[in-house]
Amino acid sequence: MTETTRADDVDQLASDAVPGIGTVLSGVTMAAMAVAVRRGVDDPVVWAGTGFALVAVLAFLVRRHGPLERRIGGPIAAVSSVAVVLLAGYALNQGITVPAALPTGSASVSIPIVFVAFVTAGLTAGLGVADYFGISSGGLKRRSLQTATLSIVGVAGLLATPIVAAILAVPLLPLLEPLSEIENAVFGQVSMAIGTMLVAGGYIVSTDRDLSFIDFERPTLRDLGWIVGGLIVLFGALFAISALMQSTGVESADHSTTQRAQESPELMLVLVPLAILVIGPFEELLYRNVIQKSLYDTFSRFGAVAVASVIFASVHVLAYATAGIGAVIASLGTIFGLSIVLGTIYERTDNLLVPALVHGVYNALLFANLYFLYG
CATH class of the missing domain: 1.20.120 (Four Helix Bundle (Hemerythrin (Met), subunit A))
Known part of the structure; x- marks a missing residue:
């Protein structure tokens, strides 16, 4: 078996x-x-x-x-x-x-x-x-139901950010207005962190789990090796996918951040630390530690990595909705491939800190590149 x-x-x-x-x-x-x-x-x-x-x-x-x-x-x-x-x-x-x-x-x-x-x-x-x-048919039904449920959790993580931002805006924005673009970016990332914590925490509580479900441990030398190796593999995968798309004439859509970098390059300098402190940790908390780990209940570990990566890629649709459907699919394919790497890192280490740092540093380097490109 x-x-x-x-x-x-x-x-x-x-x-x-x-x-x-x-x-x-x-x-x-x-x-x-x-x-x-x-x-x-x-x-x-x-x-x-x-x-x-x-x-x-x-x-x-x-x-x-x-x-x-x-x-x-x-x-x-x-x-x-x-x-x-x-x-x-x-x-x-x-x-x-x-x-x-x-x-x-x-x-x-x-x-x-x-x-x-x-x-x-x-x-x-x-x-x-x-x-x-x-x-079996029963096994297929259980896997389908869990995939649908965790897809809803993933979408909830996406929708939580504007909801939390709207709630926080009522008491805070009258005191802080007018917000600069940089301040607005920080406000958005804080909202994302709070919203993600609420969704992740709500799912953990609703499934009768506790904080021990969160795999946050002090990194070992082995974990540090995975962090360095993970970054190398992640950028290698990005290069390979980009080269393949270019050689086959596949066009991808730009992330909405690229447009923001063109309009306000200095914003990227703020997103560099936020990528490491907010984006990486909280996205990995939800999509790896909560969604992927929950999928272990019914899928094999590799199957859980694949299904969680499909969910992770799917929730990025709006971020790339700047072009036609074919270009969006190409960009989501790239996200899926990179997510497989992050999911494998988490599966191998069972330590949230490792993929969180890999993800955060990866994004930070991309934001820094955008600053030098458009600054």
């Missing part, structure tokens, strides 16, 4: 629910990509995406109705679906969206069909992994 296949899954391993759901979702993916082809999109990326989606459909179908072992069918479906995610994401980045109108009465609403394929292929990839590990 693997760590992913929990003891409470064993009795239902023969269930065909996972390949059944996978068949439906991969069928939706294939249909969405096929619509793009029928609409006259003559692009090899879209054709290849359609082909990989068909492979995923067949893998799940044979798994459910034929002799194909889950140790073979699951990986085939997962790898094929990941290929569709990459191809659909690339197509979106190149402006191939294929909008389809929805029947909503008088209002004209459309959805990008290729984006539908991108999302469903991502879900199908997860089902392929679940099938490989023999996750």
